[in-house]
Amino acid sequence: MATSQQKRCSSYKSPMTVFCNPSYYWVDMLAEGCEVICLCSAKSIQGEQKSAAASPSPREETDINPLPLGWSCYLSPQGQKYYVNGCSKETTWDHPATIVGSPQRPSVCQSSLRHANRCPTSKMAMHPTESSGVALRKAAAGRQPPGSVSPAKRQIKEVKETKITINCVTFPLPGEGPEQQLLKPEEWSYCDYFWADKKDPQGATSVAGFEVLLQKQLKGKQMQKEMAEFIHERIKIEEEYAKNLSKLSLSPLASQEEGTLGEAWVQLKKSLHDEAEVHLKFSNKLHSEVEKPLLTFRADNFKKDLKKYDHHIADLRKQLASRYASVEKARKALADRQKDLEVKTQQLEIKLSNKTEEDIKKARRKSTQAGDDLMRCVDLYNQTQSKWFEEMVTTSMELEKLEVDRIEWIQQHLRQYTTLRHETDMFNQSMVEPVDQLLQSVDPAKDRELWVKEHKTGEVRPVDMDI
Numbered sequence: 001m002a003t004s005q006q007k008r009c010s011s012y013k014s015p016m017t018v019f020c021n022p023s024y025y026w027v028d029m030l031a032e033g034c035e036v037i038c039l040c041s042a043k044s045i046q047g048e049q050k051s052a053a054a055s056p057s058p059r060e061e062t063d064i065n066p067l068p069l070g071w072s073c074y075l076s077p078q079g080q081k082y083y084v085n086g087c088s089k090e091t092t093w094d095h096p097a098t099i100v101g102s103p104q105r106p107s108v109c110q111s112s113l114r115h116a117n118r119c120p121t122s123k124m125a126m127h128p129t130e131s132s133g134v135a136l137r138k139a140a141a142g143r144q145p146p147g148s149v150s151p152a153k154r155q156i157k158e159v160k161e162t163k164i165t166i167n168c169v170t171f172p173l174p175g176e177g178p179e180q181q182l183l184k185p186e187e188w189s190y191c192d193y194f195w196a197d198k199k200d201p202q203g204a205t206s207v208a209g210f211e212v213l214l215q216k217q218l219k220g221k222q223m224q225k226e227m228a229e230f231i232h233e234r235i236k237i238e239e240e241y242a243k244n245l246s247k248l249s250l251s252p253l254a255s256q257e258e259g260t261l262g263e264a265w266v267q268l269k270k271s272l273h274d275e276a277e278v279h280l281k282f283s284n285k286l287h288s289e290v291e292k293p294l295l296t297f298r299a300d301n302f303k304k305d306l307k308k309y310d311h312h313i314a315d316l317r318k319q320l321a322s323r324y325a326s327v328e329k330a331r332k333a334l335a336d337r338q339k340d341l342e343v344k345t346q347q348l349e350i351k352l353s354n355k356t357e358e359d360i361k362k363a364r365r366k367s368t369q370a371g372d373d374l375m376r377c378v379d380l381y382n383q384t385q386s387k388w389f390e391e392m393v394t395t396s397m398e399l400e401k402l403e404v405d406r407i408e409w410i411q412q413h414l415r416q417y418t419t420l421r422h423e424t425d426m427f428n429q430s431m432v433e434p435v436d437q438l439l440q441s442v443d444p445a446k447d448r449e450l451w452v453k454e455h456k457t458g459e460v461r462p463v464d465m466d467i
Contacts (some may be wrong), residue, residue, distance in 0.1 A: 046250070070195060163463065167197055167206075168317070168324040170385065170465045183393065188449040190396040192446045196458025209457040210313050210392060213399050214306055216451070220406050221302060227410065228294035231286055231417070238283035245276035282424040289420070290413045298411055309395050316388040321382035327465070330374040337367040375467055382464040389462055407444040415439050 016458045067073060084091050161175040172180075182192045194209030207215075249272035257265050341363040348356045418436040 053385070065095065066098050093189065103257050163465070165324065165465070167208075169195075169462050171196075171460050172463050177463070187445070188452045190400040190452070191393045192461075193308060193452055193456035193459045194396065195461045198455075198457040207457075208317070210396070211310075212455060212457055213396055214310055216400060216455070217306055218303075220403060221298065224294055224297060224406065224410060227414075231291040231294065235283045235286045235291065236246055238286065239278050242276040242279035244284065245272050249273035249276065249304070269452045274334040278424055282420055285415065285420050290417050294410065297406070309399070313388070313391060315383070315397060316391055320381070320384050322389055323377065324378045325379050327374070329372065330377040334367070334374050335369040337363065337370040341367045378465050378467055385464070387464055398430050403448065404444045407442070407447060411439060411442045 068081070070085055072084050072086060073081055074084060075081060080093070082091055082093050083096055085096075163169075163170055163172055181187065184192060190213055194213055197206040197208050198212055199206050249269045251269070254265055256262075341360070344356065344360045344363045348360060415436070418439060422436075
């Protein structure tokens with residue numbers, strides 16, 4: 001509880017403040033920039049109060065012998081009266097009215113103030129403190145305003161220096177943090193190279209890495225359809241060829257040839273009929289063993305399955321964007337609360353009052369709550385991003401397997417084409433063998449490597465956001 005000296009000091013504009021608690025007695029006195037805080041025991045206070053009670057109070061004396069303008073009277077811890085000029089900050093033990101001319105300006109060093117307060121040197125302590133819930137203005141001015149630069153704010157600054165958020169996904173900046181290892185080294189896997197968005201060559205829009213993978217699946221489906229159309233045209237040629245051979249074998253030309261030469265001629269025409277039958281069988285097998293499988297492979301629900309993949313990942317990205325928006329909102333709220341706390345602290349430095357101190361406590365509570373909200377939002381963001389990351393890895397691996405299955409399926413049936421071709425025309429085997437050799441050398445892993453190198457969008461994976 002403040003003493004009567006404190007009440008008189010409240011009217012004095014110079015920062016002279018006296019506080020008292022059951023065991024210490026603080027005096028914070030500013031004399032031309034020097035801050036001195038004197039601590040005396042409670043027993044000394046009691047003796048001082050007794051000696052002060054035996055003499056007229058400063059207020060009574062000023063009533064009997066008024067002070068000149070600008071002067072105020074105070075009691076030292078030992079009960080001795082001294083006088084302070086609020087304009088010049090001069091101090092004196094003598095009544096200003098009895099002094100001829102200007103009173104001598106006392107030394108403003110720390111030792112003279114100790115002598116003025118008559119406190120033992122061993123009990124002097126430079127100690128900024130708070131008493132009875134009220135912060136000393138000088139000490140508050142020397143401290144960093146509470147919450148002005150919180151740990152969360154410092155960490156957010158570090159995040160901005162080491163990480164970057166692109167389309168609501170957080171990535172490390174190049175050269176920052178430990179080097180990331182590929183999930184499937186030396187395999188050129190989808191799960192390692194499609195985390196960033198791919199920019200449109202025209203620069204108008206960008207395509208998500210996962211969307212590039214979906215487009216690859218749709219393109220593969222289209223290529224499969226075009227291959228089936230190609231085999232269909234080959235079947236039509238075979239059917240037309242068989243029809244013409246059969247018609248030619250019935251031609252009456254040179255039918256009147258006689259002797260052994262005539263028999264040879266009849267056998268030649270018969271071979272044309274047999275060849276026509278072989279080509280007709282070849283066309284039927286091409287339809288049933290090559291064209292039809294290419295048309296029916298993933299013909300039912302393939303596009304629907306891709307849409308499910310697309311919607312699932314898109315929903316996760318939307319959730320991530322929502323979480324990121326919440327983080328930014330919470331970050332702004334924290335900055336506003338910290339700014340409000342700084343303003344309240346500056347008001348305390350200007351004017352000391354219980355109301356200002358209470359406002360600071362409320363502002364500090366709100367700033368702490370805003371920091372907690374930011375941490376909660378960042379945790380939710382990181383959880384959502386982790387879920388998106390896991391689903392991206394799992395789904396991209398599934399799409400990768402679909403692509404391998406597609407290539408192996410087409411490879412199998414195109415090799416069947418070459419087998420049928422061998423059975424149909426042994427004379428053209430030398431022309432078929434190079435095709436067969438190329439089909440045998442088809443390698444899905446190599447195809448994927450070449451495609452990934454050409455179409456990859458980025459190999460740096462997302463990381464957790466830090467506060």
